[in-house]
C-alpha cells in the first residue's frame with residue numbers, strides 16, 4: 442500500500458500540518474469512521490448464539506471514544522477501580538461492565554461489590570477475599586486454558602509462564618473455597634494474550650476452556666478474552682487484516698460442539714481491546730533534527746518513548762508515513778532511525794527503517810497508534826502528554842482531550 446492515510450482520507454477535511462498548528466505537536470488523531478467500522482465488526486462477531494462484546498478499555502480509555510463504543514452497543518471490561526469509575530462516567534450501567542482484576546485490595550473488590558459490578562477472580566486467594574466480603578454472592582473466575590499467544594512474551598497471558606488465572610489442577614480447591622463462602626460461580630473467562638493473526642492457538646484455548654466449563658455445571662456466561670490482531674505492516678509489507686470471516690466460521694463450529702455436548706446455551710462473550718481502536722488512531726510528531734552518526738541517518742522527533750511506549754518496550758513495529766506541507770511523500774527511500782526526545786538511547790520509534798527521505802520540519806505520522814498508545818503514555822522527563830483529536834464522521838477535527846499543562850504535572854507535589 443502506498444499510503445494508508447491517503448487511501449482512507451484519514452484527516453477528513455483537515456490535514457496533518459493544520460492539525461499540528463491548531464492542537465500542537467505531538468498529537469494523537471483518531472478517525473471516527475474507521476473506529477465505528479471496527480466496533481461494528483466486533484459487535485457482530487458471533488451471530489448464531491447470544492453474544493456480547495466487552496471492549497477492553499486498557500487499549501484506549503479516552504472518554505469520548507468510550508461513548509462511541511457505548512453507542513455502537515458494546516459492553517466493556519475493566520481492570521481497575523479507575524477504569525470502572527471512568528466507564529460509569531461514560532454512561533455504562535453496572536450490568537455492562539465486567540471487572541477482571543489481578544491482585545487487588547479488599548477495598549477495590551468492595552467498590553465493585555458496592556456498585557453491583559460482575560467480577561472475575563483470577564486466583565484462589567482473591568476468590569477467598571471476595572467470598573469474605575460478599576458471602577452468598579455471584580461472581581466469575583478467570584481460568585488458564587493452558588495455551589497462550591501474543592506478539593511478545595510480555596503480553597502472553599495463559600500457558601505455563603504467566604501470573605494470570607487459575608489452572609486446571611486448582612479447580613477442586615476453587616470449588617471448596619466457593620462453597621465455603623456460598624459463592625455462586627456464574628461465569629468463566631480467559632484471556633490468552635494480545636495480538637495473534639493466526640487464530641489456531643486461540644481456537645485451541647477455546648476448546649480447552651469449554652472442556653473446563655463442563656466442571657462448573659450450567660454457567661450464565663463464558664468469555665473468551667481478546668487478542669485479535671491488527672496488521673501493523675500494512676504499508677511496508679501490504680499485510681492483510683485478521684480474517685474475521687474464516688475465524689467466525691471456525692469459532693462457531695467449536696461453540697456448536699460445546700452446545701451439543703453440554704446441552705445448554707450460555708451467553709458467549711469476547712474481550713477485544715486493540716482491534717477496536719488501533720487502526721483508527723495515528724500519532725503525529727514533528728521532525729526537529731536530522732543528523733548522521735557513523736554513517737547512519739537519524740531523524741529526531743518529539744515522539745518520545747513516553748508518548749508511544751510500544752517500540753521501546755516490546756520492539757514493536759509501527760509503519761511510519763512522512764508528511765511534508767500536508768502531503769504524504771514517498772520518494773527517495775533511504776534507511777533512517779527515527780527517534781524521540783527522551784534521555785535514553787532506547788528512545789527509538791523505528792530502527793534502520795527504509796523510509797522516504799525525511800527532512801527537518803517534516804511530520805512523522807506513526808500508524809496503528811490508536812491502541813496502547815495514549816493509554817500507556819507517561820510524563821517521563823517531565824514531558825507533557827499530548828492532546829487527542831477526533832476526525833468526526835463529518836470530517837471535522839474535534840478536541841477530545843487537551844494536552845497536559847505544567848500545572849497538571851506539578852499538581853501532586855507539596856509546595
Ligand code: LLP
Pocket residue numbers: 497499500518541596598631632634635636666667668669712713714715716751812813
Ligand atoms: N482482556 C484482558 C483480561 C486483557 O488483559 C487484555 C489485554 C484484553 C482483554 C485485550 O486484549 P487485546 O484484544 O487488546 O489484545 N500493551 C500491550 C498489550 C497488552 C494487553 C494487555 N491485556 C501492547 O501494546 O501490545
